[in-house]
Amino acid sequence: MTDLNETTQTSWQAFLTEQGAQLDEHGKIVTFGHAEVERYLIKHGPVLTSLNEQALLKVSGSDAFDFLQGQLTADLAEVTDQNAQLSSYCDPKGNVLAVFLIFKYQNDFYLSFEGSLQSAIQKRLSMFVLRSDVQVTDAHDHLVHIGYGGEFGDLDIQRRLNTKVKEVYETGLVEMEGMEQVCVVKVPGPYHKYDLFGPADQIQQAWLKLRDNCDFTNSQDWRLLNIAAGIPEITRANSGTLMAQFLNLDKLNAINFKKGCFPGQEIIARIHYRGKVTKRMLRLHLEEALSLSAGETLKLKDSAGKTHSFDVISANPDVLSGTRCLAVASLKPLESVEGNLMTESGKAAIIEPMPYSLTDE
CATH class of the missing domain: 2.40.30 (Elongation Factor Tu (Ef-tu); domain 3)
Incomplete structure (x- = not known):
C-alpha cells in the first residue's frame, strides 16, 4: 500500500496513539492494551476501530461512471448519494482481483478494499482509462476510514451523529457542526455495523462522540464481523485465484447479469445461466x-x-x-x-x- 499523505498520516496516527492504540508498520491497530478483552467485546459491541489501513481510491472525471460500469461486476447505476454497493473487479477469466465497497462522496466514486492490493488495483484500473476523462487517485490524502458497530449501533449513529442510516449499504452525511463532511455507510454485519469516511479532523470529532458510549477494538478482531457476515476479503495472497461465484458474490448482489460487458462477464454469465456452481x-x-x-x-x-x-x-x-x-x-x-x-x-x-x-x- 502506498504511503498516506504525510499530513493526514501523521495527524491520524498521532491521534490514535493518544487514544492508546499500538500500531504496526502498516498502520493497523494491534491492540489498545487489552487484546483478550477487545476480542470479547466485539461479540456484541458497541466497538470502534480505525480501518485506515484499507485501500481507498477516488475515481473522478466526467467519464467515471461509464468507465467503472465497464470494469466492475455490479451495476454502478445503483450507487447514489444515498446508496453504496458491494462489487468486484475480475480478470478476463472471471477470477476476482478485488472486492470493493463503492460509495459516492462529493460527486466522485470511492472504492474501499483490502490494503495490500492498493498499488496493483490502482495501476490496473489506470491502464484501462485510455483517453477517457477519468482519474484514479489514492484518496488517503484527504479521507480517513474508521469502523463502528454494535447491537444498537443504528441508534448510536442517529443519536450521537444526528444521522439516520438504517438499511444495509445506505449512506448519509453527518448532520452536526464540524462533521458535515463525514460520510456514513451501513455495511453487512452480525449487528448494526458502519464504515465512516472523512477528513482527519472531522473523523477525530466523530470518533470522540462515538467513544462516549463504546469500547475500542483492534484491526484484526474487526475481521470477525466480516467473517460472521460472510463477506469475502481478497488480498494480495489470493487475488486472481477464485471465480466470482465461488466467493458467493452472486448471492451478495455484487454481480449484475443484465448490465452488459465487464472483464470476465462471459464466463461468469455462462456459469450462472448454463452451469451449476x-x-x-x-x-x-x-x-x-x-x-x-x-x-x-x-x-x-x-x-x-x-x-x-x-x-x-x-x-x-x-x-x-x-x-x-x-x-x-x-x-x-x-x-x-x-x-x-x-x-x-x-x-x-x-x-x-x-x-x-x-x-x-
Whole structure:
C-alpha cells in the first residue's frame, strides 16, 4: 500500500496513539492494551476501530461512471448519494482481483478494499482509462476510514451523529457542526455495523462522540464481523485465484447479469445461466486454534478418513476459543459427509449456516 499523505498520516496516527492504540508498520491497530478483552467485546459491541489501513481510491472525471460500469461486476447505476454497493473487479477469466465497497462522496466514486492490493488495483484500473476523462487517485490524502458497530449501533449513529442510516449499504452525511463532511455507510454485519469516511479532523470529532458510549477494538478482531457476515476479503495472497461465484458474490448482489460487458462477464454469465456452481465459500468454526492466512489450504477429514481441501479466504481467532474462518470448497464431496469434519489433530470443524442462502435457483 502506498504511503498516506504525510499530513493526514501523521495527524491520524498521532491521534490514535493518544487514544492508546499500538500500531504496526502498516498502520493497523494491534491492540489498545487489552487484546483478550477487545476480542470479547466485539461479540456484541458497541466497538470502534480505525480501518485506515484499507485501500481507498477516488475515481473522478466526467467519464467515471461509464468507465467503472465497464470494469466492475455490479451495476454502478445503483450507487447514489444515498446508496453504496458491494462489487468486484475480475480478470478476463472471471477470477476476482478485488472486492470493493463503492460509495459516492462529493460527486466522485470511492472504492474501499483490502490494503495490500492498493498499488496493483490502482495501476490496473489506470491502464484501462485510455483517453477517457477519468482519474484514479489514492484518496488517503484527504479521507480517513474508521469502523463502528454494535447491537444498537443504528441508534448510536442517529443519536450521537444526528444521522439516520438504517438499511444495509445506505449512506448519509453527518448532520452536526464540524462533521458535515463525514460520510456514513451501513455495511453487512452480525449487528448494526458502519464504515465512516472523512477528513482527519472531522473523523477525530466523530470518533470522540462515538467513544462516549463504546469500547475500542483492534484491526484484526474487526475481521470477525466480516467473517460472521460472510463477506469475502481478497488480498494480495489470493487475488486472481477464485471465480466470482465461488466467493458467493452472486448471492451478495455484487454481480449484475443484465448490465452488459465487464472483464470476465462471459464466463461468469455462462456459469450462472448454463452451469451449476461447483464451489462455494463456507463459514467454518474450528474448535482448534489454528494460524490460518488467506491463500492457504486447510485440510479437514471426515469420519471415513477422506480429506477435504478448503481454500482459506480469511480467518481469525474466535471470541472465546478456536478459530472462525471463511473458506472455499468443492460442494459435491461435502454432500456425503456424515457428522463433523475434523482438523488434522482430531478437533471438530463445523460448517455454519451463512446469513444468506447459497442455494442455486
